[in-house]
Amino acid sequence: MTREEEELVEAAAGAWRPRDPRDGRVRAHPAWLDLGEQGRVRAFEEGGRMRRLEAAVDPEGLSATGRAVVERVRRGGRKR
């Protein structure tokens, strides 16, 4: 894997995701779109491990994914 691909994997393994400005839906990471199949699977695996690490040290057991979603709910980002 090239250094550029490694950086794309690292970016796609993070929990931040853009939102569609039209409907607020969570969208794919731009770096994920630039990856091939092998890189995408690696980003999935690395991301999952990072989320477990984040959850393990979080006082409420939430990963960055969980924090991002719950924070959005708290701010009223998704109405019922």
Place this chain on the structure above:
Amino acid sequence: MTTTTTTTVVDLDRELDGIVAGDPDAFGRWVAGAEAPLRATLRPMAAQVDCEAVLQEALLRVWQVAARCRRDERPNALLRLGVRIARNLAIDELRRARRVSVQEAGELEAAMARDAASREGVAGVMVDPLLRAAIEECRKALPGKPAVALTARLESAGGDADAVLASRVKMRLNTFLQNVGRARKLIAECLRRRGVDVMELIG
């Protein structure tokens, strides 16, 4: 040091009434237990859809539709609803992007269904306090720039794009990403030296 993560069968529906009443804390407790099994359900689609995005969207939709969830004789009715939502979102995304043929989409859907069935009811992971302490110690032992980059990621908790975080800590984006990767590898090596099963945890 011997550290373990213990998987236990937990009925996350204990949070359902709170979630339906609009309590974000109850939803947070549910998410803490539901995220890992929901993520695992999406694994067969990892090469075709951005599972992190699908997972976040699925969790938000669970919050929106939780009031429609009906308990039955089995545990984790809301988790089962979440699995269906996540699978349907992933399939919709596949079809929208036309990344696979109709036949391949059907095969992936079946693989996710098999995986979800095998995981039903598994929802809680108890983290050993010794493991938590080991991770914290390994994090504190990180050298300067990897420590700064990883801390920025952890503090942001998915709230900011890496370009924003990189700018905040005065790094170029590619340097920031290299430092996050380096931090992850150094923590994995540190945990391995402490006898932690890193393949089980962070690889």
